[in-house]
Amino acid sequence: xxxxxxxxxxxxxxxxxxxxxxxxxxxxxxxxxxxxxxxxxxxxxxxxxxxxxxxxxxxxxxxxxxxxxxxxxxxxxxxxxxxxxxxxxxxxxxxxxxxxxxxxxxxxxxxxxxxxxxxxxxxxxxxxxxxxxxxxxxxxxxxxxxxxxxxxxxxxxxxxxxxxxxxxxxxxxxxxxxxxxxxxxxxxxxxxxxxxxxxxxxxxxxxxxxxxxxxxxxxxxxxxxxxxxxxxxxxxxxxxxxxxxxxxxxxxxxxxxxxxxxxxxxxxxxxxxxxxxxxxxxxxxxxxxxxxxxxxxxxxxxxxxxxxxxxxxxxxxxxxxxxxxxxxxxxxxxxxxxxxxxxxxxxxxxxxxxxxxxxxxxxxxxxxxxxxxxxxxxxxxxxxxxxxxxxxxxxxxxxxxxxxxxxxxxxxxxxxxxxxxxxxxxxxxxxxxxxxxxxxxxxxxxxxxxxxxxxxxxxxxxxxxxxxxxxxxxxxxxxxx
Ligand code: HEC
Numbered sequence: 001x002x003x004x005x006x007x008x009x010x011x012x013x014x015x016x017x018x019x020x021x022x023x024x025x026x027x028x029x030x031x032x033x034x035x036x037x038x039x040x041x042x043x044x045x046x047x048x049x050x051x052x053x054x055x056x057x058x059x060x061x062x063x064x065x066x067x068x069x070x071x072x073x074x075x076x077x078x079x080x081x082x083x084x085x086x087x088x089x090x091x092x093x094x095x096x097x098x099x100x101x102x103x104x105x106x107x108x109x110x111x112x113x114x115x116x117x118x119x120x121x122x123x124x125x126x127x128x129x130x131x132x133x134x135x136x137x138x139x140x141x142x143x144x145x146x147x148x149x150x151x152x153x154x155x156x157x158x159x160x161x162x163x164x165x166x167x168x169x170x171x172x173x174x175x176x177x178x179x180x181x182x183x184x185x186x187x188x189x190x191x192x193x194x195x196x197x198x199x200x201x202x203x204x205x206x207x208x209x210x211x212x213x214x215x216x217x218x219x220x221x222x223x224x225x226x227x228x229x230x231x232x233x234x235x236x237x238x239x240x241x242x243x244x245x246x247x248x249x250x251x252x253x254x255x256x257x258x259x260x261x262x263x264x265x266x267x268x269x270x271x272x273x274x275x276x277x278x279x280x281x282x283x284x285x286x287x288x289x290x291x292x293x294x295x296x297x298x299x300x301x302x303x304x305x306x307x308x309x310x311x312x313x314x315x316x317x318x319x320x321x322x323x324x325x326x327x328x329x330x331x332x333x334x335x336x337x338x339x340x341x342x343x344x345x346x347x348x349x350x351x352x353x354x355x356x357x358x359x360x361x362x363x364x365x366x367x368x369x370x371x372x373x374x375x376x377x378x379x380x381x382x383x384x385x386x387x388x389x390x391x392x393x394x395x396x397x398x399x400x401x402x403x404x405x406x407x408x409x410x411x412x413x414x415x416x417x418x419x420x421x422x423x424x425x426x427x428x429x430x431x432x433x434x435x436x437x438x439x440x441x442x443x444x445x446x447x448x449x450x451x452x453x454x455x456x457x458x459x460x461x462x463x464x465x466x467x468x469x470x471x472x473x474x475x476x477x478x479x480x481x
Contacts, residue, residue, distance in 0.1 A: 039176045042118035046126025049222050049241050057132040060106050060115045063170035068163045072190045076255060080263055080287065084317045088265050088284040091251050095160070095194045100279045103219075104131065104196065106160060115166040117159060118173055119410035122417055124231050128222035128239070132158045135223055135230040139199060139340055142303035143329065144247070148209040150201060154227030155340040156244055157197040159406055165191035165254070172407060179411045181356040184400040186391035191254035193404065197340055198244035200225055206245055212326040215271035217246040217278040245269075248338040249282045250347070252403065254390060258289040261390030262403055264347035266338045270326055283324045288336040290315030291348050291385045298376040299333045302343045310334035315387075316346075332376070332385070344376065345384075352388045354408045355398040359453040362405075370450060383458040395453045 044059040075090035098111030106114035120127045125135040133156040141151050161169060168187045172179050187193075198219060199206075206213045221244045224230045229238035249267040267282035275281050292313045301308045304327045309318045316336045319325045331337030331346035341347070342363065350362040364370040364381055374380030393400040401408035 043121040045129040046121040048129030056129045063166045113163045114160045117406035117410050119413040122413040124233050124235050130220045133221050138227045145210045146305050152226040153199050153201045155197050156223050157195050159195040162192040164188050181399050184391045185402045187254045187402050189256045193252040195250040197248040199247050200244050212270045213245050218243040263289045268339050284319045286318035286336050288316040290387050296377040297333050300343045301329045304329040349384050351403040353394045354401040354403050354405050355393040356408050356411045359395040379458050383454050
């Protein structure tokens with residue numbers, strides 16, 4: 001039975017990757033066409049200053065039905081391993097063009113189309129109305145700099161999808177009331193996703209505690225100044241109009257040249273660069289195209305006084321220039337991760353869990369039983385550090401949302417909303433899809449089921465290597481309480 005499951009999985013994968021090759025040749029007949037079917041639009045945001053009179057966030061949701069006919073951007077020719085720096089800066093430029101001058105109000109971009117993910121307006125962490133920022137993760141003391149004592153801060157962020165990526169949003173959300181998650185999703189070659197992240201550190205202490213926030217870029221936001229309130233359902237009690245400081249930029253590129261289909265990249269703010277255009281103070285941290293699944297050493301640099309580069313990693317490259325890149329913690333055993341990310345994880349690790357329904361949390365640390373059963377470096381732990389390919393689900397019984405966590409979240413949020421209306425629709429009555437596991441502390445029954453989702457050979461725990469210090473986590477997304 002298990003074998004059959006694996007065969008089915010491989011067939012599904014082959015199909016996902018076939019998809020990718022056929023769309024690789026973007027023929028002239030393919031054009032961006034706008035949706036013709038009229039549907040109730042997705043809401044733009046969830047929370048805003050009452051009676052605000054200025055310009056508010058508008059969701060870019062005119063998703064295309066077909067591939068654009070333009071050529072792939074030039075960085076699809078750049079050797080991302082040899083010329084990693086050039087590659088990262090080219091992707092950054094592509095994401096900035098037409099956007100920085102309109103403050104990332106992407107509907108006003110004159111150079112190219114960018115889109116947002118629907119359903120991020122839902123729940124306590126929902127988008128606010130200035131820039132569409134969602135509440136992400138708390139930031140621990142000393143995570144950003146040794147002088148950072150503040151413990152109330154959190155990260156807020158907004159993500160964007162280019163026209164090729166938006167095609168997959170359209171595939172899932174063509175029918176606004178019946179998301180399609182019937183098969184493994186697969187972003188097409190040429191998809192570019194990016195996210196800009198800010199911290200809620202108060203302006204008067206920001207530079208004193210985090211020196212690289214000097215010459216900062218600040219945005220208005222309607223969010224919780226104290227991030228301990230970020231998951232409270234009574235959000236209007238806690239949200240305030242405050243300024244938030246740019247700290248990080250994330251990129252994800254679907255590139256057929258990468259062994260597993262995806263390249264992740266990261267930038268950290270460094271105001272000491274003092275660039276005329278402050279967006280350019282986002283300096284390269286590095287990139288990764290795989291998990292280095294054989295590296296099982298347990299190490300984490302959670303309170304960084306310097307950036308520690310692991311020379312054994314062959315699928316992560318980190319910027320070695322410590323003048324340009326302020327001390328940063330990176331991810332588990334120095335895999336790529338950004339300053340507000342969880343130092344016990346990595347971009348690739350968290351994002352590989354994107355599936356619907358989500359059978360496992362983004363890290364074993366987000367569940368007490370999993371955490372006990374899968375100590376860092378054990379075979380169970382390494383289930384989160386596999387080299388999954390694009391379009392491959394994290395667990396055999398689910399469908400891949402192809403590394404996009406906003407995509408899997410959007411479906412989950414939709415069903416949560418649907419259920420919370422308190423009634424069922426007779427015309428589409430069907431057993432409700434299983435809910436995604438909560439971040440932490442779920443009932444023992446659910447934990448047992450989750451443990452079963454980790455295949456037996458990964459459950460047979462190896463003796464973990466415990467050479468690492470400073471592991472006083474878990475933190476991360478979703479926030480653990
Ligand atoms: C602890 C888990 C975690 C880690 C580590 C992580 N992410 Fe994410 N990421 C998320 C979640 C959850 C979302 C969806 C919600 C949101 O946007 O915040 C997301 C969203 C994104 C998006 C928006 C596109 C999408 O739909 O997923 C991009 C781009 C992204 N992350 C890139 C990165 C990069 C690059 C890194 C490493 C530098 C990284 N992430 C590390 C959890 C993580």
